Amino acid sequence: MRRVLDAETSVFFRVTGTEESRSVDHGFVYGVDDSVLSNYRCHYMGMDPFLSRGLNEKDSHRVPVIVSNCLVNYRSFERTEFYNDFFRPNSVHSVLGITLHSDIRSIGLLAVHRPRTPFQPV
Numbered sequence: 001m002r003r004v005l006d007a008e009t010s011v012f013f014r015v016t017g018t019e020e021s022r023s024v025d026h027g028f029v030y031g032v033d034d035s036v037l038s039n040y041r042c043h044y045m046g047m048d049p050f051l052s053r054g055l056n057e058k059d060s061h062r063v064p065v066i067v068s069n070c071l072v073n074y075r076s077f078e079r080t081e082f083y084n085d086f087f088r089p090n091s092v093h094s095v096l097g098i099t100l101h102s103d104i105r106s107i108g109l110l111a112v113h114r115p116r117t118p119f120q121p122v
Contacts, residue, residue, distance in 0.1 A: 005096060009113040011037065015055065015106045022055040024109060031113075036090055047082035050097050054109040068095040091115045 009031035013024035029037050045051060049072055068074075077083050087093065093116040100108035 005112055005114065007031075007096075007112045007114050008091060011111050011113075013051075013109045015108055022106070024051070024055070032090060040086065044082055044086045047080070047086075049077075049082075050095050050111060051109070054097055054099050054111075055106070064099045064101065066097045068097070 009029065011027050011029050013027045015022060016025055017023045026041065027037050040048075050066070050068060053066060053071055068077075090113075092113040094114045096112045096114075098110040098112075099106050100110065
């Protein structure tokens with residue numbers, strides 16, 4: 001999947017909580033150190049427009065796959081603290097977000113990240 005999508009990193013979260021108080025577990029990362037995920041949970045999770053969209057039960061059923069440039073205006077997004085202090089230092093530019101379901105309940109979120117420049121196989 002990484003080669004097909006030109007992705008360097010990804011994260012998977014299990015959705016936890018009830019409809020009224022949805023959240024995610026600690027998560028599993030590919031392509032980056034676990035400390036990046038800890039930093040995300042401590043400082044940037046509340047700023048993440050993609051996570052809030054994935055946890056919105058009504059939206060996630062309507063469109064279970066979302067590309068970041070369909071969710072945010074990149075000209076504005078690239079000026080945010082989240083983009084400049086978290087995405088950019090971790091070589092993330094765009095996201096393909098997939099909401100996983102069991103019946104009608106969201107059970108997981110998979111985010112595949114692409115850098116600004118395409119992945120170059122070695």
